[in-house]
Amino acid sequence: MSTKAITKKRGIFNRFLDAVEFVGNKLPHPVTLFVMLALIVVIISDIAARAGVAEEFERITNGVPENVRIEAVSLLTVAGIRRIFSEAVSNFTGFPPLGTVLVAMLGVGVAEGTGLIQASLRKLVLVTPKRFITLVVVFAGIMSNVASDAGYVVLVPLGALVFLSFKRHPLAGLAAAFAGVSGGFSANLIIGTLDPLLGGITMSAANMYSPGYIVDPTANWYFMIASTFVIMIIGTFVTEKIVEPRLGAYNGDETVEIERISNKESKGLIWALISLVAFVAVIAFLVVPANGILRDDAGKILGTTPFMSGLVPIIALSFLIPGIAFGIAAGTVKSDKDVANHMGKAMSTMGGYLVLAFVMAQFVSYFSWTNLGTILAVRGADVLRASGLTGIGMLIGFILVSGFINLFIGSASAKWAIMAPIFVPMLMDLGYTPEFTQLAYRIGDSTTNIITPLMAYFAVIVAFAQKYDKKTGIGTLISMMVPYSLLFMIGWVLLFVLWFMVGLPIGPGVFVRF
Template sequence: MKSAEKQKKGVFGKFLDFVERTGNAMPHPVTIFVIFCLAIIVISGICAKLGVSVSYEGINPKTLEKTQMTVSAVSLMSADGIRYMLTSAVKNFTSFAPLGTVLVAMLGVGVAEGTGLISAAIRKLVLSTPKSLITAVVVFAGVMSNVASDAGYIVLVPLGAVIFLSFKRHPLAGIAAAFAGVSGGFSANLMIGTIDPLLGGISTEAARIWDPAYTVEPTANLFFMMVSTILIVVLGTIVTEKIVEPRLGKYKGDTNVDVEGITAQESKGLRYALIALIALVAVILVMTVPSWGILRHPETGALLKSPFMDGMVTIILLVFLVPAIAYGIGSGSIKNDKQVVSAMSKSMASMGGYIVLVFVAAQFVAYFSHTNLGTILAVKGADFLKNTGINGIPLIIAFVILAAFINLFMGSASAKWAILAPIFIPMLMQVGFSPELTQVAYRIGDSTTNIISPLMSYFALIVTFAEKYDKESGIGTLISTMVPYSMIFLVGWVVMLIVWYMLGLPLGPGVPLHYPMM
């Protein structure tokens, strides 16, 4: 029977097993990031000694001004490098974006767990959702969560595990499905998100290198990304149910979720929570919908770049905290304020392992940025592709693959685009491709490898979530689980792009595929 199972795995299954064994045979994730840091120190010293540098015309993501840049490798093996590592360690840790985001949001999540709101809500979902649709629901929720900044990483990924466990399915498959939607489907959505105007602004400045009057709107890729949402949900569901779950097998951990019916007290609590949530949403709408809303940008009145978006983490805290307290009062699980504070404290205590991991992960990401190795790699890769002489659709496909590869080493979508856009947008405009098409190609590559890159800001958090259900899991387990999503999303998205191009469909409202050649 075992040999039959091994044969059934095939080459791809054996490859994933190899990735998992290799990754998990390595030390603890904290130690791995320490090793990564040491490697960056050595590599930066060698590159600086060899005088490695690049020159390029980039765009400042903040000012959107074109800038001629020369970047050289910075050594961490020098006196200045040692001083930097010693003096910046605390700042690297405290300024690591996911740290504050996760801890603040978890205060609300902790109360929601402590009062029993999450347990009751999950059981309600389990009892009312057909089993055949739950995977698609989790992936879809992950894709749509991108509108609310990074909420999906903090809230939906751990909930994915609980939801799957409620259905007697492997919790790591739930984590994988949610993570695939949130991060692998980062660019897909049915609505405009915060990334759209940011990338559009950079694309506009890059296009004006060739055409001074050109403008790339925030809605430039809307139609393509709406259809992409359906694609990612379908592919994510298939990969989860046909590849990931069979490979994980039956869950043998000791974590269980009660799926008994909702009691009368719990029903009362859920009603209280719903009323509290509706009231909270109403207050937020009053502060955001009217043109005079106080959470809009005080000067421009914009909503995408506004206190509302900047305060999204605090809003997430309130969205969990307020209904959780209301649930506790309604169900009788909260008797006094001390229980609320106790639930928050327990939530923070459970994040101890994550905080330790973040400390070293933050140093690694900071070292990579400080040494300029990511920028050098991006520019060198772009120059290589530019000099290959490839044209037409093969060039677009090659550009997608380049963006996917660079994304493994350079996390920020806007920073990468600020480097690549001034090179590829004018270049592809000259062969008849619109800037919006080039931007779509970049977004495909940028999204698909998020889920397998240790440099992705929330990667350490996902490792921590997985360890809760499988103590033996590590970076190898997570990467081997997510590789099928990454590969199939990349192939599926590229095929969709080719079909879209061949059919001549608009990428967004009034947005063409072609740029009229001079």
């Protein structure tokens, strides 16, 4: 293919992204948009309820399959209107990202206020070759999903700062980190929080076809290790060849000075590292022993255990403690008042996010109450099942349907609880292992996380981006992330097909077919 043809194609694609950004940013302010969307959901719910829209399906609940019939629920009823008013506060306070963001920012705010983050970034800039920095940011984002959602709060804003340190556009760094954290959510070199969660649902669905079937948390491990490198390479390519050229030079007010590390800062970094190692040792003492305090009563570390439930405060402390140690050693912390002031300053920057989180929490709750998302998921699965596709065609179709449904239902476990009882037994009957079906689902679930405003942390990312460009809107973020989503999907599906054709094990003792 000629260079001219390639340039033309890239031009067409860039024009498409420009159109996405233009249309998206012509929408009202995100706060207004989610208010409008909430009102639309209320109206549609009434229309659907009056039309008798309903679905019957089998779902996994607490590990047990059950037959369920759900109907569209109108919010324009006495009960619905009462619920809208009476649960507005609990919708907000119970919004999953809210506590994660605010608690984590207490620690991050101290680390930033004392100068630890800035000094660490300058150190990173001075020792890391420029050509590898994008790769490092994407890889760090992928690995952060071991700590569940903490990467959204910590890695994404750090990605922007790292790029700014290298005199590169901070939004490109933000996009690279977001792509790794969210688009690569199912890739990792080690077992994360999602593996036992999805594995439990898969095992329950498999027992409907083959009682006693066991699905281990390591079921997809080998494939996810390979996926880490695929997503890392694709994420780097998209950042440097598509996203960053579109953004152009950064002309904003935010700066990060790249100066040599002073003696005081060097001393601070040493003490920060010592304090971090000590803190990690304490956490290891609470987790590693078989009777560790942060294990559950059965001795497990992963799953719904004290350790996993306590990851957010652990992450906050992992920034807070080194931040204080750095500040004392470097002379930027004179008393406890300085620490408290840094925390307060960090919270003061979250005002815009809190407003957006409030209206988004209402919209997400309304959508859940109406059952519209679940009905859409079941009907999408029924269409695929009735398509007549078999073999690899069926599996690729399943990946695409999973990705589409993910645009409307953000929770990976909630979607899988609906889809697993349909597809796991069906594909077992065709000779495919439940673990392989779970793997296909995870590809679709991950790749569209970064382009749906319904993803719980989408509002957080918009707020982070607006620090560098106040005009950043939903259209800007989606247009930045669409190339990642498309190429992640293509690259991951190609890896999936290769694995299918060669028949490699997807995890310890687990294969594509029985």
